[in-house]
Amino acid sequence: xxxxxxxxxxxxxxxxxxxxxxxxxxxxxxxxxxxxxxxxxxxxxxxxxxxxxxxxxxxxxxxxxxxxxxxxxxxxxxxxxxxxxxxxxxxxxxxxxxxxxxxxxxxxxxxxxxxxxxxxxxxxxxxxxxxxxxxxxxxxxxxxxxxxxxxxxxxxxxxxxxxxxxxxxxxxxxxxxxxxxxxxxxxxxxxxxxxxxxxxxxxxxxxxxxxxxxxxxxxxxxxxxxxxxxxxxxxxxxxxxxxxxxxxxxxxxxxxxxxxxxxxxxxxxxxxxxxxxxxx
Numbered sequence: 001x002x003x004x005x006x007x008x009x010x011x012x013x014x015x016x017x018x019x020x021x022x023x024x025x026x027x028x029x030x031x032x033x034x035x036x037x038x039x040x041x042x043x044x045x046x047x048x049x050x051x052x053x054x055x056x057x058x059x060x061x062x063x064x065x066x067x068x069x070x071x072x073x074x075x076x077x078x079x080x081x082x083x084x085x086x087x088x089x090x091x092x093x094x095x096x097x098x099x100x101x102x103x104x105x106x107x108x109x110x111x112x113x114x115x116x117x118x119x120x121x122x123x124x125x126x127x128x129x130x131x132x133x134x135x136x137x138x139x140x141x142x143x144x145x146x147x148x149x150x151x152x153x154x155x156x157x158x159x160x161x162x163x164x165x166x167x168x169x170x171x172x173x174x175x176x177x178x179x180x181x182x183x184x185x186x187x188x189x190x191x192x193x194x195x196x197x198x199x200x201x202x203x204x205x206x207x208x209x210x211x212x213x214x215x216x217x218x219x220x221x222x223x224x225x226x227x228x229x230x231x232x233x234x235x236x237x238x239x240x241x242x243x244x245x246x247x248x249x250x251x252x253x254x255x256x257x258x259x260x261x262x263x264x265x266x267x268x269x270x271x272x273x274x275x276x277x278x279x280x
Contacts, residue, residue, distance in 0.1 A: 003099040005058040007130050009066075015042040018065045020057055020103035023073035026082040027100045029092075036092055038065075038100075039080060047077060053110040055125075060099055067103040069111065086214075089256045097256065101213035108215055109143045117141070144216045149188045150176035152262040153201055155226035155243055157273075159266045160199060161250065162233070162241035171251040172244070173259045176219070189222050197241045198232035201225060207265065210258040221258045223265065246270040 018038045021028035030039040038060075041048075051068035058065055073082040085100050092100075116123055116134035123132040123141070132141045152174045153160040161172035177192035179185065186204045193201050201224035210219045231241050244250060246267045253259045 003058060003060050003065075003095045003102070005102060006056060009056040009064050010059075011064060013041070013066075014064070016040050016063070018060060018063055019044055020065060020067045020100055021047070021051065021070050022067065022104050022107040023070040023082050025085075025104055025108070026073050027085050027088065027104065028070065028077075028080055029083050029088070030080055032079070036083070036088065038096060043079065047080075053107055055106070057099065057103055057106070060095065065099060065103075067106055069107045089254055094256050098211065101211065105213035105216050106143065113141055146217050147179045147185075148176055148212075148217045148219055149179060149185055149192060149222060150174055150219050150258055150262065151189050151193060151201070151204075151222040151224055152207075152266050153193055153199060153224050153226055154266060154269075157270060158243035158245050159263065160193075160197065160226070160231075160241060161244050161252070161263075162197060162238045164237060165239050169251060171253065172240075172242070172249075173253050174262050175238075176259070178217075185220055185222070189224060193224070194229070196234050196238045197229075199229045200227040202227040207262060208258060210261075212258075219258050221262055223262065 018040055019028075020038060021044070028039060029036040030043055047070060050071060052071075054066060054068040056064070057067040085097060085104060088097050088100065113123055113132050115121065116137060116139055118139045119134060119137045121134050121136040124135050126133045126140065130143060133139070160175065162175055163170070163172045167173070175193055175196055177188065177196070179188045183191070189204050190201060193199050203225040205223050207221040207223050209221060212219045233239065233241050249263070252263050
């Protein structure tokens with residue numbers, strides 16, 4: 001199953017289309033004996049008249065998907081409920097939660113771009129593309145996207161992991177931060193790692209990327225080598241940072257996140273290195 005974002009629905013609306021309904025950042029889900037699923041139009045007769053910001057979202061395994069806002073996450077709806085999207089990680093398929101995140105991001109964009117930031121006029125949806133246009137001054141606004149780097153720093157057979165005060169329990173993760181105006185991605189990696197831990201890096205290599213709609217990030221993953229310095233956390237964003245070996249990792253993020261993919265890549269590289277050493 002794959003999620004493909006789209007702007008215009010390729011087929012007429014059908015009762016079996018999927019509806020990603022958002023209320024206060026939460027996702028409407030259908031509950032039955034098989035667990036949670038995304039409701040279809042035929043499941044939502046009692047709420048269709050209360051939806052706003054309705055638009056096409058894309059396709060999920062070729063099934064058309066629509067997104068809409070609902071006014072009250074606490075409303076009683078038989079067979080339906082609202083859930084935090086993060087809570088659904090690992091419960092629903094990754095492509096479904098990716099689509100849900102995209103839906104939440106679009107609704108947030110619509111609700112925070114009611115008025116033009118240039119002249120204050122009420123915005124309109126642009127018909128040719130996913131954008132808003134001011135009917136008065138013609139300023140065009142696209143959905144907001146905030147690029148951020150996330151990096152696994154490797155020192156010989158160890159990886160640098162850090163703990164933020166916002167993390168649950170004793171969880172550690174790789175370092176991350178937002179790209180500043182006028183900054184390259186590589187420069188952002190160097191700056192963020194040094195600011196948060198006092199460590200210098202080299203050999204910065206792109207790994208992968210991931211949309212992360214909390215609320216509107218695009219995570220750009222890198223792997224870098226240790227170049228010098230001693231760990232000295234900033235005590236603001238990061239409360240603790242340590243070097244960890246592949247066989248002695250702390251609590252780490254779940255499998256859906258690019259943070260986990262970077263850590264898994266480090267572990268796999270260490271396993272490969274050990275096999276190579278053993279064969280020589």
